[in-house]
Amino acid sequence: MTDTTIRRYTDEREYTEETEDDEEEVVCPECGGDLVSDGERGETVCEECGLVVEEDEIDPGPEWRAFDAKEKDEKSRVGAPTTNMMHDKGLSTNIGWQDKDAYGNSLSSRQREKMQRLRTWNERFRTRDSKERNLKQALGEIDRMASALGLPENVRETASVIYRRALDEDLLPGRSIEGVATSSLYAAARQAGTPRSLDEISAVSRVEKDEIARTYRYVVRELGLEIQPADPESYVPRFVSDLELPEEVERRARQLLQNAKEQGVHSGKSPVGLAAASVYAASLLTNQKVTQSEVSEVANISEVTIRNRYHELLEAEEEIQQL
Numbered sequence: 422m423t424d425t426t427i428r429r430y431t432d433e434r435e436y437t438e439e440t441e442d443d444e445e446e447v448v449c450p451e452c453g454g455d456l457v458s459d460g461e462r463g464e465t466v467c468e469e470c471g472l473v474v475e476e477d478e479i480d481p482g483p484e485w486r487a488f489d490a491k492e493k494d495e496k497s498r499v500g501a502p503t504t505n506m507m508h509d510k511g512l513s514t515n516i517g518w519q520d521k522d523a524y525g526n527s528l529s530s531r532q533r534e535k536m537q538r539l540r541t542w543n544e545r546f547r548t549r550d551s552k553e554r555n556l557k558q559a560l561g562e563i564d565r566m567a568s569a570l571g572l573p574e575n576v577r578e579t580a581s582v583i584y585r586r587a588l589d590e591d592l593l594p595g596r597s598i599e600g601v602a603t604s605s606l607y608a609a610a611r612q613a614g615t616p617r618s619l620d621e622i623s624a625v626s627r628v629e630k631d632e633i634a635r636t637y638r639y640v641v642r643e644l645g646l647e648i649q650p651a652d653p654e655s656y657v658p659r660f661v662s663d664l665e666l667p668e669e670v671e672r673r674a675r676q677l678l679q680n681a682k683e684q685g686v687h688s689g690k691s692p693v694g695l696a697a698a699s700v701y702a703a704s705l706l707t708n709q710k711v712t713q714s715e716v717s718e719v720a721n722i723s724e725v726t727i728r729n730r731y732h733e734l735l736e737a738e739e740e741i742q743q744l
Contacts, residue, residue, distance in 0.1 A: 431492070434615075436669055437667055447633070449467035449469060449470065449474065450472075450474070451467065451470055451472050452467065452469050452470045452471030452472075453469075453660050454467045454470060454472055455467070455469070456468070457472055457664050458478075462476075463476065463477055463478040463479075464476045464477075464478065468522055476677060477495065478570075481498045483496070483497075483603045496679040500615075504581075504595060505578055505581040505582050505585065506555050506560055506563075506564060506572065506574075506577050506578055506581045507560060508547075508548070508560055508620045509547060509553070514543065515543075515691040516536065516540045516543050518540075520532075520536060521541050540579070543607070552588065555588065555593070555598060556584075556585070556588060559584050559588075559597055559598050559599075559601065559602040560581055560584070560602075561600040562598070562599055562603070563577060563580045563581060563584065563602050563605065563606050563720075564577060565625075566602075566603065566606055566626060568620070568677050569625040570609040570617050570621060570622070570625060571608075572610055572615060572617070573613075573615065574614045575613060576606070576609045576610050576615060577606075577609075578601075579609035579613060580602075580605045580606040580608070580609035580610075581605075583605040583608055583609055583640070583646070584601060584602055584605040586644055587601055587605065587640055587643075587644065590643065590644070591634075592639070592640065592643055592644075596639075597628060597632070598638055599626065599627045599635055600628045600632050600636040603622060603623075603628060603633050603636070604633060604636040604637040604640050604664045605624040605638075605639055605640065605686060606622070606657045607619070607622050607633065608637060608640065608641060608646055608648060611648050611649075612646070612648055614652075614655055616651045616655055616656065616692075616705065618656075618693045618720075618721060618722075619633060619634060620693075620721045621689055621721055624721075628733060642651065643723060650691065650692070651692040651693075652728065653678050653687060653692040653693075653695040653696040653699065654675055654678050654679075655694070655696075656692065656696035656697075656720075657674050657675060657678070657696050657699065657700060658671060660696060660697060660700045660716070660719055660720055662699060662717045663673070664700070664704075664711055664716065664719055665709065665713060665739050666700070666704060666709055667707075667709070669707050670704050670707055670709055671703075673703035673706055673707055674699040674700045674702070674703035675699075676703075677734045677737075678695060678696070678699050678734075678737060679701055679739045680734075681695065681699075681733070681734050681737045681738075683737075683741065684740055684741065686733050686734065686736075686737045688727065690730065690733075691722070691726070692723055693720055694720075694726040694727070694729075695718075695730050696720070697716050697717070697720035697722055697724075697726075697727050697730070698727050698728075698730030698731040698733075698734055699730075699734055700720075701713060701716045701727055701731055702715060702731050702734050713727050713728065
């Protein structure tokens with residue numbers, strides 16, 4: 422008997438023993454009857470004598486109930502959650518860039534060529550028409566700029582929804598994809614209460630500041646977005662954090678801005694300039710060593726603006742104290 426025959430005989434014998442063990446497991450140990458699983462009670466019982474063989478079994482099914490196919494589809498949570506930050510909402514298959522198999526082994530040259538062809542065709546199938554290609558490019562730009570500006574995920578999601586609305590309502594003809602994408606991100610940041618100045622936005626965008634402002638006004642008007650004027654206080658925490666100042670400075674800066682609002686000093690002024698000036702004034706009032714140039718670099722505004730707003734904030738506080 423050859424080694425191959427012995428190995429085949431051994432494998433068949435082991436398979437037969439495993440099959441016999443499986444058959445023994447599904448038979449009642451008392452009467453030899455068939456066992457059935459009761460999903461409602463979580464038990465395994467014998468059909469013949471009613472013996473409960475197992476109880477308190479773990480239910481692998483969902484914790485929710487559905488009474489029709491539509492309700493089942495709505496409640497099902499199989500797979501990754503959908504997201505507006507991807508042009509196909511994350512429902513398509515993505516082939517990884519690593520040329521390795523499931524065990525981490527490198528592929529042969531022939532297999533690498535095959536995988537590269539599959540990646541190419543997969544990308545072609547994911548974007549079926551010009552609208553999807555447009556959306557894919559724009560959402561990639563939004564994600565890139567949001568990462569550079571340190572904006573959270575909820576802002577990216579909102580910006581993606583705004584861009585999708587602009588695309589559906591045919592607002593893009595005559596305007597660049599980058600311009601509308603940047604405007605959507607700028608609007609989303611202001612809606613979420615984490616605004617960025619136009620200078621900061623234009624620094625990471627591929628379009629000019631004037632085009633961003635013009636496109637932003639157009640998108641907000643056409644889509645009817647409700648965006649409140651930027652609050653200077655919303656910029657203060659970021660400036661204080663970038664300058665590595667204590668929390669006392671932030672509280673004092675907020676107080677200065679609240680006094681300025683009561684006196685109407687903030688009307689018609691740049692919120693970024695007021696926020697930067699309040700941080701500078703608060704640092705001086707709390708004996709923290711910060712120069713105008715350092716604040717100017719963080720806020721991306723001129724030192725002249727900081728000095729002008731600084732004097733206005735102090736005058737507003739003096740008037741409040743005199744009342």
